[in-house]
Amino acid sequence: MAGLTRFTRFLGELLVKKNARAFSITPFVADWKVGKINHVAIAVPDIEKTASMYRDVLKAKVSEKHAQPEHGVYTVFVELGDTKIELLNPMGEKSPIQGFLDKNKSGGMHHICLEVSDIEAAMKDLKAKNIRLLSETAKIGAHGKPVVFLHPKDCNGVLVELEQE
Ligand SMILES: C[C@@H](C(=O)O)C(=O)SCCNC(=O)CCNC(=O)[C@H](O)C(C)(C)COP(=O)(O)OP(=O)(O)OC[C@H]1O[C@@H](n2cnc3c(N)ncnc32)[C@H](O)[C@@H]1OP(=O)(O)O
Numbered sequence: 001m002a003g004l005t006r007f008t009r010f011l012g013e014l015l016v017k018k019n020a021r022a023f024s025i026t027p028f029v030a031d032w033k034v035g036k037i038n039h040v041a042i043a044v045p046d047i048e049k050t051a052s053m054y055r056d057v058l059k060a061k062v063s064e065k066h067a068q069p070e071h072g073v074y075t076v077f078v079e080l081g082d083t084k085i086e087l088l089n090p091m092g093e094k095s096p097i098q099g100f101l102d103k104n105k106s107g108g109m110h111h112i113c114l115e116v117s118d119i120e121a122a123m124k125d126l127k128a129k130n131i132r133l134l135s136e137t138a139k140i141g142a143h144g145k146p147v148v149f150l151h152p153k154d155c156n157g158v159l160v161e162l163e164q165e
């Protein structure tokens with residue numbers, strides 16, 4: 001009798017597992033992980049003046065100014081151990097940071113950049129979770145690696161950049 005009960009339970013469990021697999025609607029997404037903060041970005045009205053503050057007053061290691069035409073910004077990186085501050089200034093007529101600077105005349109914290117282990121998997125997963133991506137495909141960022149931005153309204157009011165680690 002006990003043997004029959006065990007066998008019936010075994011059959012029951014087998015059916016539950018089989019059905020769970022057959023009716024699963026979760027799309028396949030490769031595993032991905034979020035890593036460290038790559039940079040915190042600050043949009044500023046005068047990038048030379050701000051760079052000089054970090055270089056000459058705070059004695060930090062500060063890069064040259066670089067044009068990022070794909071992104072409509074000029075960047076300067078302040079190196080801080082294993083992370084960075086990215087200074088941003090608008091480039092061209094349609095810079096994505098112009099509206100932010102119009103609202104924040106003396107500048108302000110613009111975005112955080114988090115490293116991810118697999119940006120394509122992250123994009124697929126976040127899209128399925130209704131987090132708006134601000135471009136259809138990843139672009140090449142300031143460090144020569146793919147990056148994508150997530151809408152601040154879907155990330156607790158913070159613009160988030162993901163960068164392939
Ligand atoms: C070089 C590269 C790299 O590191 O590799 C970079 O970082 S390039 C860095 C520059 N590139 C990017 O930022 C690309 C992604 N950004 C964008 O597509 C845009 O900037 C948006 C985030 C969509 C915002 O565009 P825009 O200011 O024209 O739109 P909007 O005025 O309608 O803003 C919609 C709402 O979002 C808010 N909002 C705008 N910018 C925000 C920000 N940085 N942080 C938090 N909230 C923000 C506005 O106040 C508004 O809220 P209310 O409706 O409540 O007033």
Ligand SMILES: [Co+2]
Binds near residue numbers: 039041086111113161
């Ligand atoms: Co950035």
